[in-house]
Amino acid sequence: WTEEAESYFEKVPPFVRPMAKRGVETYARSKGIEVVTPELIRLAKEKSMGKKKKNDEGSEKKPGNWGDMNRSTSRIHPEISTFFAKEGVDALRYAFEKKTAVHAGVGGTYLEKEQVMETWAECSAKVDHSKRRTVYIHTPFCRSHCRFCGFYMYKLEKDSSRIYSHGLLHEISLASETAAVQDEPIHAVYFGGGTPTDLEAGDLEKLLEGVHKYLPLSNDCEITIEGRVDNFTDAKIDACLRGGANRFSLGVQTFDTKVRRLMGRRAKREEILELLGKLCDRNQASVVIDLIYGFPNQTMDIWLEDVRTFIEDTELDGCDMYQLNVFNGGPLANAIEEGKVPQAADIPTQAEMFSVGRQMAQDARLNRLSLCHWGRSSRER
Template identity: 25%
Template sequence: MARGIYIHIPFCHQICNYCDFNKFYFANQPVDDYIEAVGQELHIWHQRSPESFAQVETIFLGGGTPTALSAQQLSRLLSLIQQYVPIQQIKEFTSEANPDELTEDKLIALIEGGVNRLSMGVQSFDLTLLHRLGRTHNNGDVFHTIDTAKKVGFTNISIDLMYGLPDQTMAQWQQSLQTALDLQLPHYSAYSLLVEPKTIFYIEYNKGRLPLPTPELEAQMYRILMQEMDKHQMHQYEISNFAKANHQSLHNTIYWDNDEYFGIGAGAHGYVNGIRYSNHGPLKKYMEAVQEGDARIHEHIVSMSECMEEQMFLGLRKTAGVNEQQFYERFNQSIETAFPKVVTPLIEQGLLERQASHLRLTKQGRFVGNTVFSQFLLEQ
């Protein structure tokens, strides 16, 4: 049964240098028609799985940038969502946001439409690095937007930070961390830069024009991140996420629990009834496909072995790790049986440990998470 709905809003007023998500410049795009197409896709899925829509717990508006829309467009989008999803049952309704786009009228439209959590893409409090990333906001935008959001009624606010950036120094990272923590928000996410294909940074990297920190410096940045978050009583509940009590991201936990969710919108991905799928990415293709009754372009039936792999490398991202009893109940075999000669060596290397019937990464293991995860890939 699907626990969440992800809705993709692929419009941006500025394309960031590191972003590889499906996105389009806002200007001259059929934004209003796209919103109606999203409503139509919601209708299609509601007809297919009315029982799942009745039990959805979370909604997440991602992008692109949902706040690239006007207040009126946001209101229309949210009204369409409310036609198909009983908002009163939603535990968490998140919208991503850019600090310099989140005006008071947009904030009011969001909160009146049922959104109860904001996830703001701050990335850095260093203006030089913001410019390098292609971001258009400044620190004043962040402070003002957070104050305005609180004024209109938002209490659950998260910000994203990035480290391992081109030419980033430890001093810059520590200053951004301190500024972020001074805001005393209930949730923070912090990600190391990944240079993805089809991005400006990827082009620069291949030309030798992207001076990245050494792996040793990036690891030290991560170590400082964990230390500072712990010092400020922010619980690390996932490799890159930290929260005060009862403020963990419920929607993202669906992914890490390897549970199912609907993916709505151009280029969106979903996981329903054991099938992972992706939608058409180009706007015209997506909207035409919706009119024809199915936005999906790819479907993949997840095999038992693939599901077990995903259960491990997604679940091990959580600080709590993978519940061994739940693994057995889901797959009718233990983790050791499913992955012979994997667990014990990783425990002996100090990368995995057992605690309270969970198998989890050690603190040392968090630094080499991808190496650990790769050990749980089965031969097909």
């Protein structure tokens, strides 16, 4: 890295610098370049953001939800025009060309490094009188980067679990003394990621114990551990339950083994059903899963089988049905552009998948709790 490149890189928000730096260096190696300059950083950025030079026919138009992931706002497409629907068409399939965000309602901008602690002190000193309050605790590690995921940050290393959980507990203890945390009860705690179930069993239990020790939890507080099937061992399940977790949310995405392998998921259909059965048989926590529609090679028949499997072959308490997003510069986008993976489903096809999934849930008399979440039992709120 030249001095100019290092200086230029200071403009990148601190918490994304490690990931961005790896991306620049990967791009440099792919081009056989040994020295990183500001110009190379610019080229790497354009590559990661999916920018293409216009040809005589204009910019390339891609089917499906292709876009640039903004981690601070969750937005994919910032243009205001995306909020205006087309008229005179089948609304579900053709009113909009793309989604505008990964998650609704998320907003905000990055803070400069020197502003972080001052802003946190100001916010945490204010009493929060919200009637329903949630704590989100992030785990930024994964054992591997699945092709479709836009939230991967760091690979789990040997001591990552111990070091991170120790620091996290310390931060929770400090935050617990603030007015914003202590003055009203907390009704839900969500361990998300990344992959929280990639943490060691002992660390998971300590974090859960710390949440109970330091946070003013309500008597009916819902405590969710997010994870995936691979490496979610019996020891980790038991540790979570001992620590007080009462809800598990697993990213199954699809039960089809071939589609799963294409997307970088490790567990087979049989292994998924075995783990889900274990969790349900313990009967100590709500168990829900995510399913995604629109994957490459995921036909309508495969999607119907995914939804049928959830409804008929499991005793799960709930399920989310999410639309696939393809992030420019991500593993899935690169694989599609390089011809290694077929195109993802276009918007009309995804709309049809959502429609039939919704109808199957309705026919099974599931309770629709939000736009894309269904509950089967009274446990799922």
